[in-house]
Amino acid sequence: MPQMPTSSPVKIGLIQSKNSAAPAENVERALAKIDEVAAKGAQIVCLQEIFNTLYFCQHEDERYFELAESIPGPVTDRMCEKAKEHGIVLIVPIFERRAPGLFHNSAAIIDADGTMLGVYRKMHIPDDPQFMEKYYFTPGDYGFRAWDTRFGRIGVCICWDQWYPEAARLTAMAGAEILFYPTAIGWIPADENSVREAQHSAWETMQRSHAIANGCFVAAPNRVGLEGSPGGETIQFWGRSFVAGPSGEVIARASGDDEDILVVDADLSAIERQRIAWPFFRDRRIDAYQGLLRRFGSGDPSGL
Numbered sequence: 522m523p524q525m526p527t528s529s530p531v532k533i534g535l536i537q538s539k540n541s542a543a544p545a546e547n548v549e550r551a552l553a554k555i556d557e558v559a560a561k562g563a564q565i566v567c568l569q570e571i572f573n574t575l576y577f578c579q580h581e582d583e584r585y586f587e588l589a590e591s592i593p594g595p596v597t598d599r600m601c602e603k604a605k606e607h608g609i610v611l612i613v614p615i616f617e618r619r620a621p622g623l624f625h626n627s628a629a630i631i632d633a634d635g636t637m638l639g640v641y642r643k644m645h646i647p648d649d650p651q652f653m654e655k656y657y658f659t660p661g662d663y664g665f666r667a668w669d670t671r672f673g674r675i676g677v678c679i680c681w682d683q684w685y686p687e688a689a690r691l692t693a694m695a696g697a698e699i700l701f702y703p704t705a706i707g708w709i710p711a712d713e714n715s716v717r718e719a720q721h722s723a724w725e726t727m728q729r730s731h732a733i734a735n736g737c738f739v740a741a742p743n744r745v746g747l748e749g750s751p752g753g754e755t756i757q758f759w760g761r762s763f764v765a766g767p768s769g770e771v772i773a774r775a776s777g778d779d780e781d782i783l784v785v786d787a788d789l790s791a792i793e794r795q796r797i798a799w800p801f802f803r804d805r806r807i808d809a810y811q812g813l814l815r816r817f818g819s820g821d822p823s824g825l
Contacts, residue, residue, distance in 0.1 A: 552599065
């Protein structure tokens with residue numbers, strides 16, 4: 522059966538928070554913020570990456586594995602109750618303990634009746650100074666997916682995934698009308714101001730390009746504030762969560778310094794109009810993309 526376009530408008534809610542070292546406190550504060558965005562009419566609400574802890578990947582310490590929990594588990598059980606209470610869809614990113622010694626950077630997708638629709642597991646795992654995620658997270662093995670919710674068909678990727686056009690394309694090809702990118706990205710102290718602004722511009726531009734190339738909405742909640750670690754490192758998370766429309770326009774952008782919430786109207790009927798006007802899916806040369814399955818190069822035996 523062909524996918525029928527969604528014609529009704531939807532309100533997207535993004536929650537941008539500062540986190541403490543107390544997971545239980547972070548959960549309670551997130552629940553209060555969900556109440557707040559729901560009161561403002563939000564229907565699909567997304568929290569930031571690993572919403573209930575500090576960003577512990579600034580260095581390697583096996584004690585942080587104790588922060589992980591299963592899905593379903595205590596945190597997602599409470600979020601299922603909250604989704605049902607307000608009749609909203611929730612995207613809940615947490616550190617997942619899948620099995621003994623097997624951990625993922627994941628997001629639970631919960632429908633408006635409190636039903637767990639599924640889990641997305643982060644596919645691209647970075648290993649950079651103060652973003653040492655390969656020590657903690659196994660790459661996802663479910664691929665790029667989309668879920669039908671009460672308010673539209675959504676796709677979820679996580680942070681480092683947002684730099685890869687292949688991830689956005691495959692999620693959109695699965696029928697996602699809104700691409701959500703829960704995020705934890707910021708500057709390290711050594712970054713000069715010019716570098717900082719260039720990094721932020723690249724981050725936002727890349728995701729806006731996914732909206733354009735796929736003719737869909739993109740929503741990216743980022744954390745905000747300074748977070749340190751016992752190893753002495755710090756990251757200044759730059760906030761600026763945003764929602765972009767199908768032509769890449771920024772509909773709303775949050776603060777760069779403080780906690781914030783966004784509740785944004787998204788007219789999902791604009792997706793089909795945009796794809797008719799800019800028919801990128803129609804004009805794709807699917808017969809000519811075999812090289813994308815290579816790590817690098819054209820595969821020309823001459824090596825040129």
